[in-house]
Each structure stands twice: as structure tokens, then as C-alpha cells.
Amino acid sequence: MKNVDHQLKSLSVSIVIALFALSVLFVNPQSAMALTVSYSIPTSVNADARSYYYKIGEDNAIGTSVINPPAITTPTSITPNSPADSTTTQQKFSTETLAKGTKYATDLYIIDSGKPGPVVMIVGGVHGNETAGFTAAADVKNWQIKKGTLLVLPEANKLAISKGVRYISSEGDLNRDFPQSSTEAADNTLSRAIWAAVKKYDVEWLMDMHEGYDYYKNTSTSSVGQSLIYYPNSGTKTASSTIVSTLNQGISTSYKKFSLLQYPVKGSLARAAGQYLGVNSFIFETCDNPSLSIRVNYQLKAAKTLLQNLDMI
Numbered sequence: 001m002k003n004v005d006h007q008l009k010s011l012s013v014s015i016v017i018a019l020f021a022l023s024v025l026f027v028n029p030q031s032a033m034a035l036t037v038s039y040s041i042p043t044s045v046n047a048d049a050r051s052y053y054y055k056i057g058e059d060n061a062i063g064t065s066v067i068n069p070p071a072i073t074t075p076t077s078i079t080p081n082s083p084a085d086s087t088t089t090q091q092k093f094s095t096e097t098l099a100k101g102t103k104y105a106t107d108l109y110i111i112d113s114g115k116p117g118p119v120v121m122i123v124g125g126v127h128g129n130e131t132a133g134f135t136a137a138a139d140v141k142n143w144q145i146k147k148g149t150l151l152v153l154p155e156a157n158k159l160a161i162s163k164g165v166r167y168i169s170s171e172g173d174l175n176r177d178f179p180q181s182s183t184e185a186a187d188n189t190l191s192r193a194i195w196a197a198v199k200k201y202d203v204e205w206l207m208d209m210h211e212g213y214d215y216y217k218n219t220s221t222s223s224v225g226q227s228l229i230y231y232p233n234s235g236t237k238t239a240s241s242t243i244v245s246t247l248n249q250g251i252s253t254s255y256k257k258f259s260l261l262q263y264p265v266k267g268s269l270a271r272a273a274g275q276y277l278g279v280n281s282f283i284f285e286t287c288d289n290p291s292l293s294i295r296v297n298y299q300l301k302a303a304k305t306l307l308q309n310l311d312m313i
Contacts, residue, residue, distance in 0.1 A: 090114055091144050098197055103159065104190040108197055109141040109152040117148025118310045120205040121198060122303055123269065124153070126174050127167065128160025132286050133209030136299035145312045151201055156194060175210075176267035182276050191269075198273055205239075206281040207306060208270045209299050211288045217255040225287030228302070229261040231274025240282055243305045247298060256287070 092112040099105050124137025137154035157174045160167050167173045177191035186192040198206070212225025230240040240260055248257045264270040264283045273279035284302050286295040307313045 096197070098153070099190050099193040102189055104193070106153065106155050106158045106190075109154070110201075111141075111143065111145060111150040111152070113145045113147050113149065113312075115147040117145075117312060118204050119149045119151070119201055120207070120307065120310065120312065121151040121153070121201070121203045122207045122209065123156050123194075124209040124299075125155040125157050125161050126208060126269065127210060128157050128162070129164055129166050130209075130211035130288075131292060132211050132288070132295035132299050134161060135292070136296045136303065137209055139296075139300060140303050143307075143313070145307065148310070148312050149201070150307070150312070151197070151203065153194065153197075157190070173267075175265065175269070178267055178269050178272035179276055180266050180272070186272075194269065195272070198269075198277065198279065203273065203277075203279055205306065205310065206270060206273050206279050207303060208264075208268070208281070208283045209303075210283050210285045211295065212285045213288055215255050215287050215289070216259045216261075216285075217257070223287070224261070224285050225289070226256060227259045227261050227285045228282055229264045229270070229285065230282035231264060231271060231279075232262050233274075233280065236274070236280040236282060239280065239306060239309050242309055243284075243302050246305045247301060 092110075092114060094110045094112070096108045096110065097105050098108050122137055122140050125134035127133075134155050137152055140150075141152040141154055143150065155161050157167065159171065160174075167175075171190075172187070174191060177187040178195060179186055186195040212223040212227070214221040214223035214225050216224050216227045228240050228244050230236045244258045244260045251257050264274070264281070268283065270281040270283045274281040284299065286298045288295065304313065
């Protein structure tokens, strides 16, 4: 008899609970939904490897408020192989086409850290057969910086690069086309577009990536391979010396070491920018005798050392 009474009581309780649940469902469906998600049970949500983990702990009381997980946030994009992978600064990447609408058109990449700092321009491909320069510059355009602005022109002379030649004979040598006096204009459409960009962005530091056919220390040739040629002022000399000494630490053969020279050739971008615009400028020359990977690494290490010296990475 006691068992029957107990069963009747259990049945009555079940009916009451069922009726209560139905009344909640029809009267206030949102509350019913809240009951289904707010119960205190150990659980977790894993959106994906880049988002978040959300846990409902045992201390969450039963209630009628809906539990909303935190908004998914994507971490700051980090570019592979960037020397500034540890930075959390929001970068702004943009491009500007120089000599737009002409056969010389080429892209300038602008990396804006969003914080005050130096404006640095790195140029590759002034000579189309100097592969290490434009290959390295193509990598630098993906770097991140923590302050200032980095401008990268990987393929300055796209026509020459496409043909694998120093320059197109009918166009002349781009490295002689920049102003050779304070009142002189650049010689042609392409050099004028590059020169205008240097002035537009108020460039403070300029690195022009080149290659020589032999080592500068091989006195039987006139090549300037394995050298850094800067337009003289105290700030440029200090930074240039640091770059050369840093690179030479990893070179054991004497004649393969980098040399520090002054005065880029007249008509070059580095010479004109240094002499007439007050830019801290230099040409960086590797020698095309080692493998391409070694030469590109020298170019990248020089660029990285410069930016480190300026506290940009």
C-alpha cells in the first residue's frame, strides 16, 4: 500500500512539473529557452584555434537569463617570416601605383604602423638583372613594424626585370636618371614618379638594393659588389657602419667581406635623395657570385639591421 501511495505521489509531482513547463513554454517561450541554456553544467565551447574557449562553471546558478558567450575576436594578423612577429600594433597596408597608366607602372607598398616614427623607403629592381635586390624587397613589403612608416618599391624597373636585363637600352639606365643638381628634374616618366614619391612621403631613410658582378675587394675589377655606399652625413655613417659590421661577423673570407664606401654614383636615386633632399640614403650591393639565397639573405639582414637601428622592429 505504501508503494502505491509513493507511486501516486511521484505521478502527481510529475504531472505538476509537466504542467508548469507547458505553461512557461506557451506564456513566455523566451524564459523556457533560458531555462534550457542557463543550467549549471560543466561544458565548453571551442569555436576554432584562433577564437576563444568559453566555460560555464559550477558556480552558475539556475536562472532565467540567457548566457551569451564573449564575442569572437581575431588576433592581430602576423605575417610569416616578419622580423616583427611579436608586435601587436595594428598595421595599415596599402599600395600606390607609380607612373600609373604608363608602361612603367609599378606598385609602391606602404606599411603604416599607426605610430610616429621614421619614414623609410626600400627600393629593389632599379636594375632588372640584379635579382637579389628585387627578390629581397618583395619579402620586405610583407614585414611589420612597430612605429613609423615603411615604403617598399620592389620592382622599380619592371620592364627591365621582365627581360632580365640591367636596363632597356632605349630607355636608359634608371640609376642615372635622377636629378644631378638641386634645380634639375628627373629625366623620364619613371624616375620622375619615383622622385615624386620620395618627396610626397617625406622619406627620411632610403636603402637602394643592388648587386655587383664581383667583389669590391677584388682589385682586378671595378665592381662594387659586397659594399655599402652612403651619401655622407653622421647619422647615415653610423647606421651604415652598423650594417656592415653586423654582416661581416658571419663572413670569414677577407675579400668577401662588405666594404663601407661614400658617395653613390651621380644620377642615382640614393645620391640625389641624399644630396638634394637631405635623406639618409645608401646603396647596398651584394656580389652575384654566391648563391641567390645567400645574396637575398644579405639584403634582408641589411634591411633588418637598419630598421632595428631605428627601433622600428
